Amino acid sequence: MPPDAGRAAEKVARQSYGKLIAFLAARSRDVPAAEDALSEALASALRVWPERGIPGNPEAWLLVAARRNLMQATRHRTVEAKAQTTILIAFEEAEERMNEAGKAVFPDERLKLLFACTHPAIESSVHTALMLQTVLGIEARTIARTFVVSPDTMSQRLVRAKAKIRDAGIPFAVPPRPALPGRLAAVLSAIYAGYGLGWDGLDGEEERHSLAGEAIWLGRALLAVLPDEPEAIGLLSLMLHCEARRNARRDSDGRYVPLDEQDTAAWNTIMIAEADSLLRKAGSFNRFGPFQCQAAIQSVHAARRLSGKTDWQALTTLYAALVMMKPTLGAHVSQAAVIGRALNAAAGLKRLDQLDPRAVASYQPYWAVRAFLLSQAGDDTAAADAYMTAIGLSDSPAVRDFLAGRLKEARL
Amino acid sequence: MQYALIIREAAEDFERRSDPAYRDGWVAYSKALAQAGIMTGGAGLTGPETGTIVRRKGGEHDVQDGPYPEGKEQLGGFYLIDVPDIDTALEWATRVPISDKGSVEVRPRLQM
16 A cells, blocks of 8 residues: 555544544543553554555444453453443443434544643643644654653653543533633644644654644644634644745755745745635634734745745734734744844844843754844854854754854854 | 763764864853753763773773773763753753764763
């Protein structure tokens, strides 16, 4: 089977798995039990489907396989009696649903699972990892690698979070209207963080790259259920804008290319068109938010393919709005960078100087921007110094080499 | 908490130490560590061929020239850093400018 078909089989397997976990967990409130019941079935699906093709009813296939495993486990008394009863009841309900006449499509309750994973009672630092594991069935080992933590640590965190879902009685439901904006923000952040992990994994890491695709897919799934939430639309627009430029981020020799020097011919115009149309749709709701703002920023960058130049003035305005809504360190540093381009380097540097020195000490983008602005301002000695710090803080060889090239220019 | 970032390098890496493209990454990294105020110790070591090994055999000491031949990676040096937790230590480990053939081991310091 060609690799594309293998990927397709994997995608369907993960989607069906997510749907079943969501269904079973929503009824048993027991994510680990649902996972235990399905993990072997998913593993067989990932092994068998790419070879023999995707079954006509993937959810039914997984359910039958899982049921068989569960029966075996029961015989071996490896499953705790109480957990086993609740999960079995959920299984029966799932089977009933599957057999109901006229219900060809298994209910998709993954959104409920997303809201459970990003509940405020769960520490926000595990939201993304929990979402990747429960909704997409990605192994803890893989997740640990993308987060750069040890596999044991990641497993422990996930186990703790899932126990909390069960023991604290965290609901599996889309929150009611009044609570939705706040809760939705956590879901969007977790998806975007998942995308960011995939975005960073560019240097020959297929595994991480596929995470970006999964995040976009989750963004689409979210939109299918909540079509009138402008921030959810904004997030998808933002991810598509970034994804459209993936191939332009490295030149043919694998060297890092900064955004304003990328060859616009290498951008994916279809994705950009979709991203822009989503952004317009989000705007029609008249409820502006940080994700729409970030998508608008990317849209301004994307417009260079038509106008041939970057509208730094428009970017200045958008970043002013962004730091007001979401004053993250990253937003502040980017704002200083665009001010440095729109006005002059000195104005950008002045902005950087206003940031908390302790917060920026080990923040690589700060030093890269600072170095660039210093060299623009003609202070090559200070620029070289800042480039050295930026290189020392980089975790990507391609970025390190790019900055080393800039450093060399500053030293000339 | 203190962690050692133990750097292992391949033979090619040791040969490239005078190459600015390789060396400058290490200078920059050491500078970034110092600037963050978390470096509490460490040292770069000369190549394994400069090593001399002392072993005890019963009551005698046996002195041998050179490194262990086994293993593609050899100890290149280490950093000792003081950071709040293992996650921060791992974050710094990802920034170590090792080549594709090198490695960084993160190990907590023995508390005495």
